[in-house]
Amino acid sequence: MLLLVFLLVLSSLIIIRARIRFRSYFLEEQNKYRDLQYYDETLRRNFKDLNFKEELLGSEYENITTLYEVTKDISKTLNMDEVFHTFRGILKNSMDIDDCVLTSSFDKKTKGDYPFTFPLDLGKNDTRALFVKGMRVEDKDKFIILANQFALVFKRAQLYRTIQELSITDSLTQILVKRYCMVRFNEEFLRSERKKLNLSCLMLDVDNFKDYNDRFGHLVGDVILAEVARMISDSIREIDLLGRFGGEEFLLILPETDKQEALFVAERIRKTVVERVIKAYDEVLRVTLSIGVTTFPQDGQDTNELIDRADRALYQAKHVGKNRVCLYSPRQSKG
Template sequence: MTSVNLTFLSIIIVTLVAGISWFLIRSFTKKRVSHRSLSTRTEKLPKSKPVTTQKTIREPLADSILSDIDTYSSNKNSFQEDIDSSCTLLLQIICQALSLTSAALLKADPAVKKVYLHTISTEKKDILDDCASRGIGIFSVLFQGHKDVKVCPVSQQVANIPYYTSNKGIGSLLATRIPDHTKTKTSNTPFWILSIDRSSDKEWTEDEQEFIRLAAGKISREIYIGNQLLQAARYTNVVSRLYKGIKRLNSVLELKETFDIAIDSVKELVDADFVAISLLQDTEHTIVRADGYQAEELEGCKYLHNDGLVGQAIHCNHWMPPTETYPDPAPVFSRNKLIPGFKSLLIVPLSQQGDKAIGALTIASQKTGIFSRDQRHIMELIAGQIAAKIELAQAHEKIYQMALTDGLTGLNNHRTFQLGLDNMIIRSRRQSSSLCLILCDIDHFKKINDSYGHPFGDKVLKKVAEILKLSIRQVDLAARYGGEEFALILEASDEEGGRIQAERVRTTIEELSFSSKGKKITITMSFGLASYPVDADNKAELIDRADQALYSAKESGRNRTVSWSELHK
């Protein structure tokens, strides 16, 4: 196969991913918002059935390409709908992850100063299907070359949001130009916009903006590949293997599963005896997953960012080694760690469309001549998909952790505490074991805040949280219950064990010393505890009795530990 042909092949495969992603992602999402897809057709369709869009990147595909991949799609219309559904369900995921009112994909035409609504996932009813007549409204700065527009708060006096009849009910909006990888662009070249809004008027956080940039990058890649489909051709044997690998890659959201499936997908495509994924982290590259020779020994190893062929591949954003000959043994990960026994080696940077590499994919074989020019091209394609999937999985994990943890202290939040206590009580009941709940409170914390300021108060909260986190076992749970109040759930522990733990923490806190404005400051904490099932046989009662014990500790002088049972002897 020629290099040009493989380029065509690559374009087909990545676009197949866009078409099938909607089905694979469905198992990870709940139907909370409605999905609307707009059409240029004039006939009315039943409201219960989404309208199939005709204004998408799949327009040029209909007859020139789809007939050439009938092995994988016997129904052209169904395949076209799948591509469109991929964008729709990506918008749904964005809505759910960020608790939005709407997420919309629009196409902007600078030549006529109009925007056209392509797809929207929304909770609102007042959507204008034909928003072009409304002008560019709030998106005007994007037509002037700006990459983003943020409006907080949105008011009725602000320029209109073109796809709504009015701005009513919208508190904040964030829109970004989707990156355009077209080589030849003019000031009148159409571009795509990803717009999100919500009822809250709070500012968009950096994490939320990064999440949207990643989503825009994913859409950008699909648009780019879609626009290249007219040049593609049919190579069913390789298509089948690539299709299978990327389909599996798009079936997961968790980072660990992404690593595992990426390794398996590579081994489906090439006769590899060793595969590893390395990620760049600050000044080091770390082997996060390996399979084959010395895999267990290598996983987790860290090397300087520019060390070995992997470091060079990441730094130069180019495959290594620079020639097809393999220098055995080679300094793959480090000059101090040679890996012998292989006759073919390829290290491909994990990057998308020339972006900065986030890591590298290392593949080695005991056979010679495995990595021809064509094979390298295929590996670069799969590496780009792996990079995109890793970044999306990292963003997903970050959003997930934000939902579980307290932003200030890093401890589990109140919601996680409630869920954790439910699960631990169920486990204790099943195993006929006990658990101890400790509620604790910083004494006179309001006075500390009033006297030394909230930044100092935050410093105290963080330090207390750090001590609580270090004091527990892996099976236990530490949480910020609210304000200056914290909670510890000790699994397989009775009242005596809970008291020992509480006293250990109490004395550690008592020995702490802070300083502010040249003054030495000490703090104390009060502790209340109750055990399951001796003091209470359900969650609500257990929390209430631990709270009563804490109240008694406060009332009887503070800086002490009180159990519910000693109050009711």
């Protein structure tokens, strides 16, 4: 009997111990399973993050590539109009916008037609902006990046034009320097020769300019030259070429102009100058011009001949009383 009880107690203890061990094992496995679930969820989240970052990297790569292509394309020229034309074409192709214009940021009409405005930092007194219509909201950030790059390239083109203008423009009179005027004169001469067109050359000189300098000083003399250059410029066409030939002497080239037409232009300039009052500091002055005229092909077969003979005609105008226009004649000679 005691043996039976002992065996029952022993078997109960064995069963209890087995249950405890099983429960412990079960809990351990359950924890492992939970850990596996956690790791699985973590891996899924990390995978999603990787996908998101990959998309971001792809988007950034696309933006950088687009920026590089834009910069490369719009940097191919230093002409401001061509820079903008290229930039607008890129915007239409890459962002599918309706249109983009470059104009003053104060242009109310354009603001009404173009909902998005991007002011450009082009300099202290430059108020231009890019106006865009038909742009998607999600493309706004991309457009701003491209617009900033456009502004940099556009400013470089502006600087190039300024340097170019400084190199060909006389700082006092704001007309062409002699060197560049002669380059353009030669080009016009070749064109006139090839197409059998008239081309007139005028040499203009301010009468008694040395006396004005000696009496009133060089600052007054500078004002006289600048004002005379402005009066001549206002009296000619856009296709005509006006340059400062030296000191108080000017060279004026009139394409497709015969001798009588050149005489008419010269007289108009002379009368304009003699009738105009020049205010130079505290001085109020009037000046006159003497002008010599030659015309291709009658008076010369190259630019040097035309200038030399126009200078002879100018000397003749000085010799016979100043404030007049003289046409070149083979009888004229210097000295």
